[in-house]
Amino acid sequence: MSFFKRLKESVSRTTDSVTQKFRSGLSKTSASLVGAMDSVFSRNRIDEELYEELEEVLIGADVGVNTTLEIVEKLRTEVKERKLKDPGELKSLLSEILVGILQGDGEDEGMNLKEDGLSIILIVGVNGVGKTTTIGKLAHHYKEQGRKVVLAAGDTFRAGAIEQLEIWGERVGVDVIRHQAGSDPAAVIYDGIQAAKARGADILLCDTAGRLQNKVNLMEELKKVHRVISREVPEAPHETLLVLDSTTGQNAMQQAKIFHEATRITGIVLTKMDGTAKGGIALAIRQELRVPVKWVGLGEQMDDLQPFDGEQFVHALFVEDIEQETGTDPN
Numbered sequence: 001m002s003f004f005k006r007l008k009e010s011v012s013r014t015t016d017s018v019t020q021k022f023r024s025g026l027s028k029t030s031a032s033l034v035g036a037m038d039s040v041f042s043r044n045r046i047d048e049e050l051y052e053e054l055e056e057v058l059i060g061a062d063v064g065v066n067t068t069l070e071i072v073e074k075l076r077t078e079v080k081e082r083k084l085k086d087p088g089e090l091k092s093l094l095s096e097i098l099v100g101i102l103q104g105d106g107e108d109e110g111m112n113l114k115e116d117g118l119s120i121i122l123i124v125g126v127n128g129v130g131k132t133t134t135i136g137k138l139a140h141h142y143k144e145q146g147r148k149v150v151l152a153a154g155d156t157f158r159a160g161a162i163e164q165l166e167i168w169g170e171r172v173g174v175d176v177i178r179h180q181a182g183s184d185p186a187a188v189i190y191d192g193i194q195a196a197k198a199r200g201a202d203i204l205l206c207d208t209a210g211r212l213q214n215k216v217n218l219m220e221e222l223k224k225v226h227r228v229i230s231r232e233v234p235e236a237p238h239e240t241l242l243v244l245d246s247t248t249g250q251n252a253m254q255q256a257k258i259f260h261e262a263t264r265i266t267g268i269v270l271t272k273m274d275g276t277a278k279g280g281i282a283l284a285i286r287q288e289l290r291v292p293v294k295w296v297g298l299g300e301q302m303d304d305l306q307p308f309d310g311e312q313f314v315h316a317l318f319v320e321d322i323e324q325e326t327g328t329d330p331n
Protein backbone atom coordinates (compact mmCIF):
# COMPACT_ATOMS: atom_id res chain seq x y z
CA MET A 1 0.00 0.00 0.00
CA SER A 2 1.41 3.44 -0.89
CA PHE A 3 2.22 5.89 1.90
CA PHE A 4 -0.38 8.32 0.52
CA LYS A 5 -3.06 5.66 0.94
CA ARG A 6 -2.00 4.88 4.51
CA LEU A 7 -1.84 8.59 5.32
CA LYS A 8 -5.31 9.17 3.95
CA GLU A 9 -6.70 6.30 6.01
CA SER A 10 -4.96 7.46 9.15
CA VAL A 11 -6.13 11.07 8.78
CA SER A 12 -9.69 9.98 8.03
CA ARG A 13 -9.85 8.53 11.55
CA THR A 14 -9.79 12.06 13.04
CA THR A 15 -12.75 14.42 12.82
CA ASP A 16 -13.51 16.23 9.57
CA SER A 17 -13.42 19.60 11.30
CA VAL A 18 -9.80 19.07 12.39
CA THR A 19 -8.78 17.99 8.90
CA GLN A 20 -10.61 20.99 7.46
CA LYS A 21 -8.87 23.37 9.89
CA PHE A 22 -5.45 22.06 8.90
CA ARG A 23 -6.33 22.25 5.23
CA SER A 24 -7.58 25.81 5.25
CA GLY A 25 -4.97 27.00 7.78
CA LEU A 26 -2.11 25.61 5.72
CA SER A 27 -3.51 26.50 2.31
CA LYS A 28 -0.91 29.20 1.63
CA THR A 29 2.00 26.85 2.32
CA SER A 30 0.31 24.08 0.39
CA ALA A 31 -0.35 26.29 -2.63
CA SER A 32 3.23 27.48 -2.92
CA LEU A 33 4.95 24.22 -1.99
CA VAL A 34 2.85 21.90 -4.12
CA GLY A 35 3.04 24.21 -7.13
CA ALA A 36 6.82 24.30 -6.93
CA MET A 37 7.08 20.57 -6.32
CA ASP A 38 4.94 19.77 -9.32
CA SER A 39 7.66 21.22 -11.50
CA VAL A 40 10.30 19.11 -9.68
CA PHE A 41 8.37 15.87 -9.89
CA SER A 42 7.27 16.31 -13.48
CA ARG A 43 10.88 16.10 -14.64
CA ASN A 44 11.77 13.22 -16.95
CA ARG A 45 14.07 11.33 -14.63
CA ILE A 46 15.39 11.20 -11.10
CA ASP A 47 18.78 12.88 -11.35
CA GLU A 48 21.05 15.42 -9.65
CA GLU A 49 19.15 18.35 -11.12
CA LEU A 50 15.92 17.07 -9.64
CA TYR A 51 17.47 16.80 -6.18
CA GLU A 52 18.94 20.30 -6.49
CA GLU A 53 15.62 21.79 -7.54
CA LEU A 54 13.91 20.04 -4.65
CA GLU A 55 16.48 21.50 -2.25
CA GLU A 56 15.68 24.98 -3.51
CA VAL A 57 11.95 24.44 -3.05
CA LEU A 58 12.36 23.19 0.52
CA ILE A 59 14.75 25.97 1.52
CA GLY A 60 12.32 28.47 -0.02
CA ALA A 61 9.59 27.09 2.25
CA ASP A 62 11.76 27.77 5.34
CA VAL A 63 12.61 24.15 5.97
CA GLY A 64 16.16 25.37 6.73
CA VAL A 65 19.39 24.33 5.05
CA ASN A 66 20.41 21.52 7.43
CA THR A 67 16.99 19.92 7.56
CA THR A 68 16.62 20.21 3.78
CA LEU A 69 19.93 18.45 3.21
CA GLU A 70 18.93 15.67 5.60
CA ILE A 71 15.56 15.23 3.87
CA VAL A 72 17.09 15.06 0.41
CA GLU A 73 19.75 12.62 1.63
CA LYS A 74 17.05 10.34 3.04
CA LEU A 75 15.17 10.60 -0.24
CA ARG A 76 18.27 9.58 -2.23
CA THR A 77 18.86 6.57 0.02
CA GLU A 78 15.24 5.41 -0.24
CA VAL A 79 15.17 5.91 -4.01
CA LYS A 80 18.21 3.64 -4.30
CA GLU A 81 16.87 1.02 -1.90
CA ARG A 82 13.42 0.91 -3.48
CA LYS A 83 14.94 1.16 -6.97
CA LEU A 84 12.54 3.95 -7.96
CA LYS A 85 12.85 5.36 -11.48
CA ASP A 86 9.72 7.48 -11.91
CA PRO A 87 9.83 11.04 -10.45
CA GLY A 88 6.06 10.78 -10.00
CA GLU A 89 6.63 8.29 -7.18
CA LEU A 90 8.72 10.71 -5.17
CA LYS A 91 5.94 12.79 -3.69
CA SER A 92 4.49 9.95 -1.69
CA LEU A 93 8.00 8.98 -0.54
CA LEU A 94 8.81 12.58 0.39
CA SER A 95 5.63 12.91 2.43
CA GLU A 96 6.58 9.71 4.29
CA ILE A 97 9.96 11.21 5.17
CA LEU A 98 8.36 14.48 6.32
CA VAL A 99 5.89 12.68 8.59
CA GLY A 100 8.81 10.70 10.06
CA ILE A 101 10.68 13.91 10.90
CA LEU A 102 7.64 15.62 12.40
CA GLN A 103 6.78 12.66 14.57
CA GLY A 104 10.36 12.27 15.86
CA ASP A 105 10.50 9.37 18.29
CA GLY A 106 6.89 10.13 19.13
CA GLU A 107 7.49 9.97 22.87
CA ASP A 108 7.11 13.60 23.85
CA GLU A 109 4.37 14.71 21.48
CA GLY A 110 1.32 15.28 23.66
CA MET A 111 0.88 17.65 26.60
CA ASN A 112 2.32 16.26 29.80
CA LEU A 113 -0.47 17.25 32.19
CA LYS A 114 -1.64 15.61 35.39
CA GLU A 115 -4.90 13.70 35.53
CA ASP A 116 -5.58 14.96 39.05
CA GLY A 117 -4.34 18.06 40.81
CA LEU A 118 -2.87 21.26 39.47
CA SER A 119 -0.83 21.34 36.26
CA ILE A 120 1.22 24.42 35.49
CA ILE A 121 2.00 25.57 31.96
CA LEU A 122 4.62 28.27 31.56
CA ILE A 123 4.35 30.28 28.34
CA VAL A 124 7.44 32.06 27.02
CA GLY A 125 8.24 34.01 23.85
CA VAL A 126 9.00 37.52 22.61
CA ASN A 127 6.37 40.24 22.37
CA GLY A 128 4.07 40.24 19.40
CA VAL A 129 4.44 36.57 18.45
CA GLY A 130 0.92 35.76 19.64
CA LYS A 131 1.66 34.77 23.23
CA THR A 132 -1.42 36.34 24.81
CA THR A 133 -3.71 35.05 22.07
CA THR A 134 -2.25 31.56 22.52
CA ILE A 135 -2.87 31.65 26.27
CA GLY A 136 -6.48 32.66 25.58
CA LYS A 137 -6.90 29.86 23.05
CA LEU A 138 -5.34 27.27 25.38
CA ALA A 139 -7.60 28.42 28.22
CA HIS A 140 -10.58 27.99 25.90
CA HIS A 141 -9.39 24.54 24.78
CA TYR A 142 -9.04 23.21 28.32
CA LYS A 143 -12.21 24.88 29.56
CA GLU A 144 -14.11 23.18 26.75
CA GLN A 145 -12.74 19.90 28.09
CA GLY A 146 -14.35 20.70 31.44
CA ARG A 147 -11.15 21.67 33.24
CA LYS A 148 -10.92 24.66 35.57
CA VAL A 149 -8.35 27.13 34.26
CA VAL A 150 -6.68 30.15 35.90
CA LEU A 151 -4.35 32.63 34.18
CA ALA A 152 -1.40 34.45 35.80
CA ALA A 153 -0.40 37.76 34.17
CA GLY A 154 3.36 37.36 34.55
CA ASP A 155 4.26 39.77 31.74
CA THR A 156 4.39 42.73 34.12
CA PHE A 157 6.75 44.69 31.91
CA ARG A 158 3.94 46.26 29.89
CA ALA A 159 0.60 47.36 31.33
CA GLY A 160 -0.93 46.54 27.93
CA ALA A 161 0.03 42.90 28.24
CA ILE A 162 -1.80 42.56 31.57
CA GLU A 163 -4.92 44.23 30.20
CA GLN A 164 -4.89 42.12 27.08
CA LEU A 165 -4.74 38.96 29.18
CA GLU A 166 -7.66 40.22 31.26
CA ILE A 167 -9.68 40.74 28.08
CA TRP A 168 -8.96 37.15 27.05
CA GLY A 169 -9.86 35.95 30.55
CA GLU A 170 -13.27 37.64 30.26
CA ARG A 171 -13.82 36.37 26.75
CA VAL A 172 -13.09 32.77 27.71
CA GLY A 173 -14.63 33.02 31.19
CA VAL A 174 -11.62 32.22 33.38
CA ASP A 175 -10.01 34.07 36.32
CA VAL A 176 -6.90 36.18 35.78
CA ILE A 177 -4.47 36.85 38.64
CA ARG A 178 -2.62 40.12 38.17
CA HIS A 179 -0.49 42.73 39.89
CA GLN A 180 0.40 46.24 38.83
CA ALA A 181 2.62 46.81 35.82
CA GLY A 182 6.29 46.80 36.83
CA SER A 183 5.88 44.39 39.75
CA ASP A 184 7.93 41.20 40.18
CA PRO A 185 6.72 38.51 37.73
CA ALA A 186 7.69 35.74 40.18
CA ALA A 187 5.39 37.31 42.79
CA VAL A 188 2.46 37.28 40.34
CA ILE A 189 3.12 33.65 39.47
CA TYR A 190 3.32 32.81 43.19
CA ASP A 191 -0.08 34.43 43.77
CA GLY A 192 -1.42 32.67 40.69
CA ILE A 193 -0.38 29.31 42.15
CA GLN A 194 -1.99 30.06 45.53
CA ALA A 195 -5.21 31.23 43.83
CA ALA A 196 -5.26 28.18 41.54
CA LYS A 197 -4.83 25.86 44.53
CA ALA A 198 -7.47 27.67 46.61
CA ARG A 199 -9.97 27.59 43.73
CA GLY A 200 -9.32 23.93 42.96
CA ALA A 201 -8.07 24.69 39.43
CA ASP A 202 -6.74 21.97 37.14
CA ILE A 203 -4.56 24.19 34.99
CA LEU A 204 -2.63 27.39 35.63
CA LEU A 205 -1.37 29.15 32.50
CA CYS A 206 1.48 31.56 33.28
CA ASP A 207 2.33 34.45 30.96
CA THR A 208 5.90 35.81 31.05
CA ALA A 209 7.69 38.81 29.56
CA GLY A 210 9.95 38.20 26.58
CA ARG A 211 12.53 40.89 26.14
CA LEU A 212 15.38 39.45 24.17
CA GLN A 213 17.27 42.75 24.19
CA ASN A 214 18.63 41.81 27.57
CA LYS A 215 19.41 38.13 27.55
CA VAL A 216 20.86 38.03 31.06
CA ASN A 217 17.73 39.61 32.57
CA LEU A 218 15.53 37.28 30.60
CA MET A 219 17.39 34.25 31.87
CA GLU A 220 17.37 35.48 35.46
CA GLU A 221 13.67 36.27 35.33
CA LEU A 222 12.76 32.91 33.85
CA LYS A 223 14.97 31.07 36.34
CA LYS A 224 13.34 32.88 39.25
CA VAL A 225 9.83 32.12 37.95
CA HIS A 226 10.86 28.51 37.46
CA ARG A 227 12.22 28.29 41.03
CA VAL A 228 8.99 29.64 42.50
CA ILE A 229 6.85 27.25 40.48
CA SER A 230 8.85 24.11 41.29
CA ARG A 231 9.05 25.05 44.97
CA GLU A 232 5.26 25.42 45.22
CA VAL A 233 4.25 22.45 43.06
CA PRO A 234 6.63 19.46 42.78
CA GLU A 235 7.44 18.45 39.18
CA ALA A 236 6.06 21.76 37.87
CA PRO A 237 6.08 23.44 35.44
CA HIS A 238 4.61 20.44 33.67
CA GLU A 239 5.10 22.16 30.33
CA THR A 240 7.16 25.15 29.22
CA LEU A 241 5.87 26.19 25.83
CA LEU A 242 7.78 28.57 23.59
CA VAL A 243 5.53 30.60 21.29
CA LEU A 244 7.04 31.42 17.89
CA ASP A 245 5.61 33.43 15.01
CA SER A 246 5.92 31.19 11.94
CA THR A 247 5.88 34.21 9.62
CA THR A 248 9.28 35.29 10.95
CA GLY A 249 11.05 32.23 9.54
CA GLN A 250 14.68 31.81 10.48
CA ASN A 251 14.33 34.63 13.02
CA ALA A 252 12.02 32.31 14.94
CA MET A 253 14.80 29.70 14.91
CA GLN A 254 17.17 32.23 16.48
CA GLN A 255 14.65 33.06 19.21
CA ALA A 256 14.14 29.38 19.88
CA LYS A 257 17.86 28.86 20.39
CA ILE A 258 18.12 31.73 22.89
CA PHE A 259 15.10 30.61 24.92
CA HIS A 260 16.35 27.05 24.86
CA GLU A 261 19.54 28.24 26.55
CA ALA A 262 17.58 30.24 29.12
CA THR A 263 15.16 27.51 30.16
CA ARG A 264 14.17 23.94 29.33
CA ILE A 265 11.55 24.18 26.59
CA THR A 266 9.22 21.17 26.42
CA GLY A 267 7.20 22.20 23.38
CA ILE A 268 6.70 24.81 20.68
CA VAL A 269 3.58 26.69 19.66
CA LEU A 270 3.81 27.89 16.07
CA THR A 271 1.42 30.79 15.57
CA LYS A 272 0.09 32.42 12.40
CA MET A 273 0.61 29.37 10.20
CA ASP A 274 -2.46 30.55 8.30
CA GLY A 275 -0.61 33.74 7.36
CA THR A 276 2.49 32.20 5.82
CA ALA A 277 3.44 30.28 2.71
CA LYS A 278 6.52 29.07 4.60
CA GLY A 279 5.08 26.52 7.00
CA GLY A 280 8.18 24.39 6.43
CA ILE A 281 9.57 26.06 9.56
CA ALA A 282 7.77 23.33 11.54
CA LEU A 283 10.20 20.78 10.07
CA ALA A 284 13.28 22.90 10.78
CA ILE A 285 12.24 23.39 14.39
CA ARG A 286 11.49 19.72 14.98
CA GLN A 287 14.69 18.55 13.37
CA GLU A 288 17.19 21.17 14.46
CA LEU A 289 16.01 21.87 17.99
CA ARG A 290 14.75 18.37 18.77
CA VAL A 291 11.78 19.97 20.50
CA PRO A 292 8.29 18.86 19.46
CA VAL A 293 5.85 21.33 17.97
CA LYS A 294 2.84 20.77 20.22
CA TRP A 295 0.34 23.34 18.93
CA VAL A 296 -0.25 25.37 15.80
CA GLY A 297 -2.15 28.64 15.49
CA LEU A 298 -4.27 28.56 12.35
CA GLY A 299 -6.23 31.80 12.77
CA GLU A 300 -7.18 34.57 15.19
CA GLN A 301 -10.29 33.05 16.73
CA MET A 302 -10.55 31.29 20.07
CA ASP A 303 -10.80 27.83 18.53
CA ASP A 304 -8.08 28.35 15.93
CA LEU A 305 -5.42 26.54 17.94
CA GLN A 306 -4.90 22.89 17.09
CA PRO A 307 -2.76 20.21 18.72
CA PHE A 308 0.01 19.66 16.20
CA ASP A 309 -0.25 16.46 14.23
CA GLY A 310 2.48 15.53 11.73
CA GLU A 311 0.15 13.41 9.63
CA GLN A 312 -2.54 16.11 9.44
CA PHE A 313 0.15 18.63 8.57
CA VAL A 314 1.59 16.62 5.66
CA HIS A 315 -1.85 15.51 4.54
CA ALA A 316 -2.94 19.17 4.35
CA LEU A 317 0.12 20.01 2.25
CA PHE A 318 -0.34 17.22 -0.27
CA VAL A 319 -4.07 16.66 -0.12
CA GLU A 320 -4.72 17.17 -3.82
CA ASP A 321 -2.10 14.59 -4.79
CA ILE A 322 -3.32 12.15 -2.18
CA GLU A 323 -6.85 12.39 -3.53
CA GLN A 324 -5.62 11.93 -7.06
CA GLU A 325 -3.54 8.90 -6.20
CA THR A 326 -6.18 7.25 -4.06
CA GLY A 327 -8.89 8.28 -6.49
CA THR A 328 -11.51 9.71 -4.17
CA ASP A 329 -13.35 12.94 -3.71
CA PRO A 330 -11.49 15.31 -1.30
CA ASN A 331 -14.72 15.97 0.59
Ligand SMILES: Nc1nc2c(ncn2[C@@H]2O[C@H](COP(=O)(O)OP(=O)(O)OP(=O)(O)O)[C@@H](O)[C@H]2O)c(=O)[nH]1
Nearest residue numbers: 127128129130131132133161271272297298299300
Ligand atom coordinates in the same frame (compact mmCIF):
# COMPACT_ATOMS: atom_id res chain seq x y z
N1 LIG B 1 -3.72 34.96 11.70
C1 LIG B 1 -3.32 34.68 12.95
N2 LIG B 1 -3.10 35.69 13.81
C2 LIG B 1 -2.69 35.40 15.05
C3 LIG B 1 -2.48 34.05 15.48
N3 LIG B 1 -2.06 34.11 16.78
C4 LIG B 1 -2.03 35.40 17.13
N4 LIG B 1 -2.41 36.19 16.11
C5 LIG B 1 -2.48 37.67 16.05
O1 LIG B 1 -1.19 38.19 16.28
C6 LIG B 1 -1.27 39.46 16.94
C7 LIG B 1 -0.34 39.46 18.14
O2 LIG B 1 -0.82 38.56 19.09
P1 LIG B 1 -0.69 38.81 20.66
O3 LIG B 1 -1.30 37.66 21.32
O4 LIG B 1 -1.14 40.16 21.01
O5 LIG B 1 0.89 38.74 20.80
P2 LIG B 1 1.77 38.74 22.10
O6 LIG B 1 2.94 37.91 21.81
O7 LIG B 1 1.00 38.46 23.31
O8 LIG B 1 2.21 40.20 22.09
P3 LIG B 1 2.26 41.22 23.28
O9 LIG B 1 0.96 41.11 24.00
O10 LIG B 1 2.45 42.49 22.56
O11 LIG B 1 3.41 40.77 24.06
C8 LIG B 1 -2.75 39.65 17.28
O12 LIG B 1 -3.31 40.51 16.31
C9 LIG B 1 -3.33 38.24 17.14
O13 LIG B 1 -4.70 38.26 16.77
C10 LIG B 1 -2.69 32.98 14.52
O14 LIG B 1 -2.49 31.79 14.77
N5 LIG B 1 -3.11 33.37 13.28
